[in-house]
Amino acid sequence: MFPLYEVRRIWINQDKHMYALWKDLIQKAGLSPDEEVDYTVGVFIGEKLVATGSYQENILKCLVVCKEYQSENFLTKLVVHLLGELQMKGITHTFVYTKPGNKAIFYSLGFREILSTETVLFMEQGTPNLSSYLSMLSKLNHSENASAIVMNANPFTKGHLFLVQQAAKVSSHVYVFVLSENRSEFSFTDRLAMVKAGVSQIANVTVVPTENYIVSSLTFPTYFLKDQAPLELARIQAKVDALLFKEKIAPRLSITKRFVGEEPYSEVTEVYNQAMKEVFNNEIDLIVLPRLAIEGNIVSATKVREALKQKNQALLKQFLPESSYDYLKKKFRGE
Known part of the structure; x- marks a missing residue:
């Protein structure tokens, strides 16, 4: 019954x-x-x-x-x-x-x-679905043996620019994926604009949104919790995100390398780096670069956000490329 x-x-x-x-x-x-x-x-x-x-x-x-x-x-x-x-x-x-x-x-x-x-x-x-996203990526495919960088750019710093510049020097083409998720201090619109302005002088770089398929609430929700994230759950989600990138996204753009920065601050981001290394398993080379330091001070978006709160113009000029500094100056003046 x-x-x-x-x-x-x-x-x-x-x-x-x-x-x-x-x-x-x-x-x-x-x-x-x-x-x-x-x-x-x-x-x-x-x-x-x-x-x-x-x-x-x-x-x-x-x-x-x-x-x-x-x-x-x-x-x-x-x-x-x-x-x-x-x-x-x-x-x-x-x-x-x-x-x-x-x-x-x-x-x-x-x-x-x-x-x-x-x-x-x-x-x-x-819709739009994964098929739509992959179709869009296929139209952007520039060359074989390309590289990828995934960034939140909250905001876009000289550290992010350094990572892109280093990748561009040794890659036929670099795809910079900017997180589409609106769960950061700066909106996706602002972050995307800063990244595009920051890399505009590098010829072999294309900026791409991640949509729902790279580091999103779907694939890696604990990424946005940072220090509050349960690390074991973060490891599971990080591996799924890395697998989706390897199996679905990288082939559409002929990506064979992914560049990341060393992570001295965030345990969750370090968990992500380790998960990528395990999942990529030499099918995609994971290249970890030292974080950019200026006068012995490691550049980070966290420090930039704190400097914005404190109106520390000296640190902002030190850590931000001119394009980001000008963008933020205009934005906050407009507000």
């Missing part, structure tokens, strides 16, 4: 009892309760929580059904409910972050695979 059930929202950040039930269910499924979520729903039989699902922005995640109820189609009901909530917010391009065994269910709901590993499955529904 089909059990009587109720689907209702769970306020995991406000209701300690519900959070405990949710956390127990999540952990029994081998998932982390540290995942960021905006909205969570549960399937209840009486007061027993037997299934749950969440979304963060446009990403479905933390989808779990108790083993004894996995024949009841509750996963589909959760997904339909979450998609309905997102559609009411005008969101029609959706990602899911789940286990490989759920592929057939999501395929039947219109999702298509982005990447699959032994433990994680990424799929998406709607």
Whole structure:
């Protein structure tokens, strides 16, 4: 007999009892309760929580059904409910972050695979999608044996410029990917503009947005938590991000090298560098360059942001290329 059930929202950040039930269910499924979520729903039989699902922005995640109820189609009901909530917010391009065994269910709901590993499955529904992004990249392909740099550029410093210059000297072409995610002090629009202005005099460089497919809330959400990020979760996500880059993105641009800077400050960024080294496995050369130091002081965007708060013009002129300094000066004068 089909059990009587109720689907209702769970306020995991406000209701300690519900959070405990949710956390127990999540952990029994081998998932982390540290995942960021905006909205969570549960399937209840009486007061027993037997299934749950969440979304963060446009990403479905933390989808779990108790083993004894996995024949009841509750996963589909959760997904339909979450998609309905997102559609009411005008969101029609959706990602899911789940286990490989759920592929057939999501395929039947219109999702298509982005990447699959032994433990994680990424799929998406709607457009523009990965295929659209890869098609755009293919049109930008300039040469064989190209190099890549991925940066947040929050803001674009002389350290970022140094990395690009060094890569450009030894590469036929360099693709500078700028994080599209708006989770930094400076908007994507501002960061992209500063990067383009900063590299405009280097002929063999093309600046590209990452969209959802490199260091984003989909592929590597803990990147944006920095010091607050659980490192074990960061390692898992970093490997998935690196694998997506190696298998899907690099081939479209004939990328054989990726340049990164040494990371003396952020443990999460260092975890990412280690994950790339492991995943690339000599198929893509990971080239780690020493961080640029000026008068013995390592250049970092963190120091620049602090200097902006303190209105330390001397440090800003020391650490920022003229293009970024002028851009920020005009921006803050405009505000």
